[in-house]
Amino acid sequence: MKLTLKVWRQKNSKEKGKIESYDIDKISPDMSFLEMMDVLNEKLTIEGLDPVAFDHDCREGICGSCSMFINGEAHGPDRLVTTCQLHMRKFNDGETIYIEPFRAKTFPVIKDLVVDRSSFDRIQHAGGFISVNTSGNTQDANSIPIEKQKADNAFDAATCIGCGACVATCKNSSAMLFVSAKVSQYALLPQGKIEATDRVLNMVKQMDDEGFGNCTNTGACEVECPKGISLENIARLNREFIKAKINS
Amino acid sequence: MAKLDSKVPKGPISEKWTNHKNNIRLVSPANKRQIDVIVVGTGLAGGSAAATLAELGYNVKSFCFQDSPRRAHSIAAQGGINAAKNYQGDGDSIHRLFYDTVKGGDYRSRESNVHRLAEVSANIIDQCVAQGVPFARDYGGLLDNRSFGGVLVSRTFYAKGQTGQQLLLGAYSAMNRQIARGKIKMFNRHEMMDVVLVDGKARGIITRNLINGKIERHSAHAVVIASGGYGNLFFLSTNAMGSNVSATWKIHKKGAYFANPCFTQIHPTCIPVSGDHQSKLTLMSESLRNDGRIWVPKTKEDAQAIREGKLNPTDLSEDKRDYYLERRYPAFGNLVPRDVASRAAKERCDIGFGVNKTGEAVFLDFAAAIVRYGKEKAHLKGLDEDDIKVVNELGKAAVKSKYGNLFQMYEKIVDENPYETPMMIYPAVHYTMGGTWVDYNLMTTIPGCFAIGEANFSDHGANRLGASALMQGLADGYFVLPYTIGDYLADDIRTGAISTDSKEFEEAENDVKQKIESLLKTKGNKTVDYYHKKLGKIIWNKCGMSRNADDLKQAIEEIKILREDFYANVLVPGSSDSFNEPLAKAIRVSDFLELGELFAKDALERKESCGGHFREEHQSKEGEALRDDENFTFVSAWEYKGNPSDAVLHKEQLNYENIELKTRSYK
Numbered sequence: 001m002k003l004t005l006k007v008w009r010q011k012n013s014k015e016k017g018k019i020e021s022y023d024i025d026k027i028s029p030d031m032s033f034l035e036m037m038d039v040l041n042e043k044l045t046i047e048g049l050d051p052v053a054f055d056h057d058c059r060e061g062i063c064g065s066c067s068m069f070i071n072g073e074a075h076g077p078d079r080l081v082t083t084c085q086l087h088m089r090k091f092n093d094g095e096t097i098y099i100e101p102f103r104a105k106t107f108p109v110i111k112d113l114v115v116d117r118s119s120f121d122r123i124q125h126a127g128g129f130i131s132v133n134t135s136g137n138t139q140d141a142n143s144i145p146i147e148k149q150k151a152d153n154a155f156d157a158a159t160c161i162g163c164g165a166c167v168a169t170c171k172n173s174s175a176m177l178f179v180s181a182k183v184s185q186y187a188l189l190p191q192g193k194i195e196a197t198d199r200v201l202n203m204v205k206q207m208d209d210e211g212f213g214n215c216t217n218t219g220a221c222e223v224e225c226p227k228g229i230s231l232e233n234i235a236r237l238n239r240e241f242i243k244a245k246i247n248s
Numbered sequence: 249m250a251k252l253d254s255k256v257p258k259g260p261i262s263e264k265w266t267n268h269k270n271n272i273r274l275v276s277p278a279n280k281r282q283i284d285v286i287v288v289g290t291g292l293a294g295g296s297a298a299a300t301l302a303e304l305g306y307n308v309k310s311f312c313f314q315d316s317p318r319r320a321h322s323i324a325a326q327g328g329i330n331a332a333k334n335y336q337g338d339g340d341s342i343h344r345l346f347y348d349t350v351k352g353g354d355y356r357s358r359e360s361n362v363h364r365l366a367e368v369s370a371n372i373i374d375q376c377v378a379q380g381v382p383f384a385r386d387y388g389g390l391l392d393n394r395s396f397g398g399v400l401v402s403r404t405f406y407a408k409g410q411t412g413q414q415l416l417l418g419a420y421s422a423m424n425r426q427i428a429r430g431k432i433k434m435f436n437r438h439e440m441m442d443v444v445l446v447d448g449k450a451r452g453i454i455t456r457n458l459i460n461g462k463i464e465r466h467s468a469h470a471v472v473i474a475s476g477g478y479g480n481l482f483f484l485s486t487n488a489m490g491s492n493v494s495a496t497w498k499i500h501k502k503g504a505y506f507a508n509p510c511f512t513q514i515h516p517t518c519i520p521v522s523g524d525h526q527s528k529l530t531l532m533s534e535s536l537r538n539d540g541r542i543w544v545p546k547t548k549e550d551a552q553a554i555r556e557g558k559l560n561p562t563d564l565s566e567d568k569r570d571y572y573l574e575r576r577y578p579a580f581g582n583l584v585p586r587d588v589a590s591r592a593a594k595e596r597c598d599i600g601f602g603v604n605k606t607g608e609a610v611f612l613d614f615a616a617a618i619v620r621y622g623k624e625k626a627h628l629k630g631l632d633e634d635d636i637k638v639v640n641e642l643g644k645a646a647v648k649s650k651y652g653n654l655f656q657m658y659e660k661i662v663d664e665n666p667y668e669t670p671m672m673i674y675p676a677v678h679y680t681m682g683g684t685w686v687d688y689n690l691m692t693t694i695p696g697c698f699a700i701g702e703a704n705f706s707d708h709g710a711n712r713l714g715a716s717a718l719m720q721g722l723a724d725g726y727f728v729l730p731y732t733i734g735d736y737l738a739d740d741i742r743t744g745a746i747s748t749d750s751k752e753f754e755e756a757e758n759d760v761k762q763k764i765e766s767l768l769k770t771k772g773n774k775t776v777d778y779y780h781k782k783l784g785k786i787i788w789n790k791c792g793m794s795r796n797a798d799d800l801k802q803a804i805e806e807i808k809i810l811r812e813d814f815y816a817n818v819l820v821p822g823s824s825d826s827f828n829e830p831l832a833k834a835i836r837v838s839d840f841l842e843l844g845e846l847f848a849k850d851a852l853e854r855k856e857s858c859g860g861h862f863r864e865e866h867q868s869k870e871g872e873a874l875r876d877d878e879n880f881t882f883v884s885a886w887e888y889k890g891n892p893s894d895a896v897l898h899k900e901q902l903n904y905e906n907i908e909l910k911t912r913s914y915k
Contacts, residue, residue, distance in 0.1 A: 012826065031525045032661075038527055038777070045775050045821050045830065053827055055315060057488040059528045061657065062413055063319040078660075085660050110459055111827040118436065121316050125428040129421035132378045134300040134726045136368070141377040142335060145389025155382035155407055158414060162318055191380045 001027040001088060004096040005040065007052055010109050013116075017109065019098075029089035033076060034059060034066065036088055054113040061085040061226065064161030067168070068113055069100040074165035074224045082163060082226045102168035106175070106211050117164050119210040120178060126206035127199035128182045130191055150188045157184040159227045166221035166229075172213030177221040179207050180237035181229050187240050197244040204241055252505070252885055252898045255687040256360045261906045262342075265364040268688070269731055273738035280305035283737055284468040284745070286453055288440045288495050290317030292325075292412070292718055293701025294474030295419035296725030302426035304730055306737075309466055310423070310432050311455060313439045313490055313832075318420045321476060321488040322721060325412020326533035326654065328394060328404035329718040331369040336393055340401040342366045349716060350907050352398040352585050353681070353709020354859035354875065356508070356883070359906055360688060361706045368727040369719050373405055375726060381418040383407050394538050396714035398585035398914070404715040409533050409654040415718055419725070438464075439832060440495045441760040443471055443502050443697060446752045450499075450697035454756050456764075458832060461825040463760055465753045467746035469737055470696045472729065473499060477680035477702040479512070481840050481847065482792075483784020485677035486518060486531040492836040493843050496684050496703050504692035505885035505898060507685035507705035509843065510851035513712055513860050514793050515678035516589035519661055520609040529676040530661055532612070532654055534714040537582045539617035539647065540671070542589070543569045544601040544610050551601045561603065561611055561670050572596055580914040587711040587860045587873075588914060590675035594793050595871060597674070604672050613670035618643035675793060679717060681708040681860065682850075685885040685900070689732035690724060693885075698733060700724035705883065710859025764824050767834050772817030776834045779814045783807065783837070783844055791848050796864040800852040804845055804893060811841040845892035853897065856880045877909050 002025050010017025024043070027036050034056050041051035057065040066083040070076035076086045091097065099113065107115040132138065160181035167173050183200050186192025192199075215234055222231045257268040275283065283306050287298040290312040298310040312320060334340040345366040350357055373391070377383065383405050384392040393402040407414040426432040437458040444452040444465075452467035478493035479485035500506045517532045545551045546568050553559035572592055574581045584592075593610050596602070603609050622643025626633045633639065644667050648655065658666050684692050684699035686706055691698050701721040708716060786806050790799035814837070822828040857866040857873035858880070866874040883900040 028523060028525055030522050030663075032527075035525050035527050039525070041830075042775055042777060045819060046773075048821070050822060051830060053829060057314060057319055057490050058321060058324045059489060060324055060486075060530045061660075062324050062410065063314070063321070063488060065314065065319050080656065081660055085657070087660065087663070089663065114827065117315060121318075121424075121434075121436075124318075124421070124424045129425040130378065130380045131425060132375075132422075133303045134296070134375055134422070134730070136371045136375075136727060138371070138374040138378045141333070141373045141383075142390050146385055147389055148385050148387050151382055151385040151389075154380075155384075155414070158382050158407075158417065159410060161413075162316065185382065186380050189380050189382065191378055 001029060001091070001093045003027055003091065003094070006096060006098045007112070008100045009052070009112055012111055013108050027088055029087070031088045032059065032084055033070070033086040033088065034084050052113065053111040056084060059084040062161060064163040067102045067115060067163055069102055069168055071098050074102065074168045075226055080226060080228055082161070102164050104167045104173035106173060107164060107167065117162070120162050120164065120175070122210065123175065123179060123203055123206045124182065127195070127202040130186065131195060144190050146189060154185045154188040157181045157188070157229065157233050160229050161227055163226065165224045165226060167212065169220045169224040170213065171218065172216060174215045174221070175207050175212040176215040176234050176237060177225065177229055179203050180233035183240055184233040184236045187236060196240060197247055200237065200240045200244045201248060252693070252900055253687060254358065254900055255689060256358070257688065261360060261363045264360050265367055272731065272735040275734045275737050275741060277305050279741040281307070282744070283307065283740060284309065285470050285472060285733070286466060286468040287311070287472045287474060288453065289320065289474035289476060289703070290423070291320035291322035291474060291476055291701060292416055292419055292721030293703070293725040294472070295320065295416065295423055296722050297472055297474060297700060297729050298432055299419060299422035299426055300726055300730045301733070302429070302431035308426070308432045309435065309468060311435045311438045311440060313437065313458060315436055317423055317434065317436070318417060320416060321491050322416045322718070323413045324488065325718055326409040326531060327396065327535040328406035328411045328715040329372065329415060330396070330403050330715045331373045331405060331719065332366055332403060333370050333373060335391060336402045338401045340403050344401065345369060345403065347907055348399045349707070349713060350709065351912055352711055352713035354711050354873070354912055355709065355877070355881070355904065355909050356858055356902065357709030358706055358883070358902060359904060364728065365707050365720055365723050368723045371727060372719060372722045376415060376418050379418040379421060381407070381414050394535055395583060396534055397537060397583045397589065398580070398713045406535065409535065409651055412718060415722065419722070440475070440498065442498045442756045443694070444753050444756045445502055445694065446746070446750060449695045451746045452748065452753065454760050456760070459827055461823070461828065463757055465748035465757060467748045467753070469740045469743060469746065470698065470733060472698045472700060473684065473703050474700045474725070475703050477683065478840070478843060479677045479680055481783070481844055482677040482787050483780050484521065484526060484529050484788070486515065486529050489528060492839065494836050494839045496699065497839040497843055499684065499692060499694060499697055501888050503694045503888070504697060504699070505685040505887055506682070506846065507883050507885045508682035508850065509847045509886065510791065510854060510861055511681035511710050511859065512677060513586055513679040513681060514590045514675045516586055516593055516675050517612060517673045518676035518678070519658065520604055520672055520674040521606065530657065531676070531678060532658060532671065532673060534586070536612060536651060536654065539650070540582065540612040540614050541571055541616055542573050542582055542610055542612055543571045544596050544603060546570045548600045551603060554603045555605060555607065562615070577914045584914045585711055585713060590793060591862060593675055609672040609674045611670040612673045614647055614666065615670070618647055618667070621646035679712055681705065681710060681712055685883065689735060690729050691732070691736060696736060698729060700729050710861055763835070764831065767818065767820050767831065767838070768824060770815065770818050770820065772819045774817050775819055776830055776837050779810065779818060780837045780840070782810055783840060786810070787844055787847065791851050794862045794864050795851050797852060800848050803848040804852070807841065807844045807848065814838065814841055842892050846886060846895055849893060849895065850884055850886065854880060854884065875911070881909070
């Protein structure tokens with residue numbers, strides 16, 4: 001395959017960026033999108049140019065590092081995949097592909113396609129945990145049975161990989177899907193109920209302080225989420241938040 | 249020179265850990281506040297250790313090269329975590345988990361460490377459930393289990409095919425609680441460049457900030473290395489792109505012995521290599537072997553027809569298929585340990601039974617499982633068990649609920665639907681049992697420098713059983729190190745803060761800066777990946793699934809030449825004071841180029857076959873591994889002497905007092 005790549009280049013967080021155009025050849029449809037980027041970077045390096053910086057690590061769709069906005073969509077045109085699991089067979093020979101970083105005020109660009117998502121970590125610091133020490137004296141794991149449906153729903157919420165596609169996709173750069181996934185996981189489990197009130201209030205406050213926007217129920221985040229985190233979690237977050245507000 | 253003393257406590261094996269805990273020194277809560285600990289790596293071992301040490305009151309500084317601790321490669325572990333809970337009532341016990349792990353490791357692990365691992369395994373599950381880790385449950389609301397290779401009980405706890413993710417997010421949440429309290433200071437996008445020794449003790453590290461290239465000094469009273477394994481030595485592996493040996497190699501060069509470097513796990517069920525463009529390989533969880541049956545055609549003609557696309561595997565009748573694991577190992581069948589399953593696949597493919605274009609793939613087939621589950625569900629629902637359509641539909645749904653994400657991953661990569669046609673799989677590098685030598689307290693031969701999780705060598709011998717890596721990582725971090733480190737730190741309660749202004753820190757910092765500048769100055773004509781790929785090919789072809797003396801000697805020479813070429817001709821673009829991934833990678837590859845040589849040397853010196861280490865000169869008539877217990881029942885611990893090939897071998901004799909050394913049989 002032959003392709004024309006229009007790639008966002010930005011030296012660092014202070015300088016302005018712009019789109020650069022690169023032609024690339026001999027791309028196999030079996031390559032992943034990031035393997036195609038590897039080919040581009042080998043070429044740029046040999047030509048004495050600066051390779052394109054992008055975040056990536058596990059390359060199997062679970063670490064949440066990769067974060068490209070491809071042809072106007074977070075993680076590109078395929079559904080339920082991250083960029084590393086997107087394959088070139090989803091593109092056509094001769095196509096022009098636009099590659100940009102995840103864009104949000106809360107995700108400042110570090111270089112090229114690499115953004116700073118530490119705001120997500122700070123939201124988790126505010127309440128994304130259950131306060132239990134490691135002692136070896138914790139009660140037996142089977143002492144509290146948990147209804148299978150609830151356990152499964154908690155698991156589905158917990159599969160969020162924290163990539164930020166929801167924020168990059170949302171017109172308001174809202175982080176509600178991300179926050180709701182964590183709040184839901186714990187709200188659905190008996191172990192999480194003790195701290196539920198403080199958790200939801202603190203996490204939502206941190207989310208607001210970071211500058212993430214509000215949810216408008218558009219649902220684009222759910223469509224672009226590589227793990228298929230359901231919008232129902234946002235409904236649960238709202239319920240938990242209102243309940244906490246009334247109780248507090 | 250440090251002495252190789254394993255410090256295994258005296259007494260009966262089942263009482264060693266309890267007695268040891270009762271007798272080691274403690275640090276009072278007030279004194280813990282005066283003590284700093286550095287933890288490098290935030291995977292299951294590093295994350296759980298950092299959180300627990302902080303809960304205890306130590307001041308923890310945690311480092312990871314990723315942009316968040318949540319992205320450490322433990323996140324990618326799929327299948328599950330073992331624990332001797334015996335919830336299934338199938339005869340499991342601490343002793344059985346201990347026995348299975350020692351046997352699975354082909355009698356090359358330290359008995360006392362493995363027994364401790366089995367003892368604390370049950371606590372791990374309790375801890376994780378209390379943290380809100382959503383393990384799979386049955387309809388009664390209790391925890392579900394599955395089976396893994398090399399055992400005859402169901403003791404593996406899981407969360408679909410994402411167990412590592414859920415456990416790591418549990419450890420990450422425990423870290424977050426301590427970060428919020430200010431007890432963990434987190435340094436993301438920081439790479440450890442060297443360890444700093446003051447008066448012979450580990451007292452800090454030099455790091456590079458991967459965003460702006462700044463070289464920084466960090467001091468502490470102890471340094472814990474939890475940086476994972478070195479499977480990326482092979483270039484193609486299931487490890488994450490950033491996984492590297494650098495932290496463990498740096499401490500090795502400063503005095504920590506490196507143990508059993510050649511013990512590598514080649515995992516039998518990975519998606520086969522499809523072409524030269526590939527940057528990494530993807531694992532298909534071992535849990536799939538609970539329900540999938542592995543086969544190749546009985547005749548070479550059928551295998552060739554399948555390779556050429558003239559025959560569909562689904563059209564081949566049962567009598568024309570060779571379920572070779574079930575044939576060779578009737579007792580364990582498809583659930584033999586990983587080393588055995590990998591070699592068996594290689595054996596079939598080497599003589600012409602491979603089923604994909606490259607001839608290096610076998611089938612993993614779910615058709616029988618789909619029918620079995622389908623009939624069961626149909627019976628439960630009162631539907632017709634002989635209606636193929638109904639059975640297939642229900643069966644596929646059942647398989648999806650167990651392995652959905654794995655099937656989806658396979659489909660995205662291979663572009664084939666594994667519900668309709670069998671998966672194709674082939675062995676790939678997955679885990680390294682070798683690592684930094686540690687004593688019973690998990691301390692390396694550098695006082696004050698500890699190694700935990702995959703970064704150490706101690707628990708898996710020559711072959712790790714499935715679902716045991718997660719168990720060991722969390723055992724070390726949650727339940728072992730937090731006790732044993734206190735015994736060392738008890739001497740440091742009056743030391744006070746360690747200054748970073750000493751000449752030791754300055755020297756270490758200057759060495760790091762010099763190395764970086766010289767890599768950037770080379771301005772050769774070959775990229776870092778060029779060298780990494782070359783190195784990977786040497787190691788895979790000559791030190792891979794089967795090894796012989798000639799190949800290993802050649803590998804050592806070839807790696808030396810490649811390393812010289814690297815330093816003369818590598819092209820590292822950009823500058824040292826910016827975000828520069830090729831530079832970070834060049835440093836990692838330079839360490840792999842040294843480790844590779846030691847790896848081959850270790851394999852050459854171990855003139856026996858055991859676990860994942862298969863020497864062609866040492867095999868039975870049936871092609872099974874032949875151990876040499878008389879001469880090789882020891883841990884090879886290598887001391888650095890300036891050049892990988894000059895390393896000096898120290899032996900830790902392994903004493904089996906509780907388990908009889910036997911030929912491992914899964915027949």
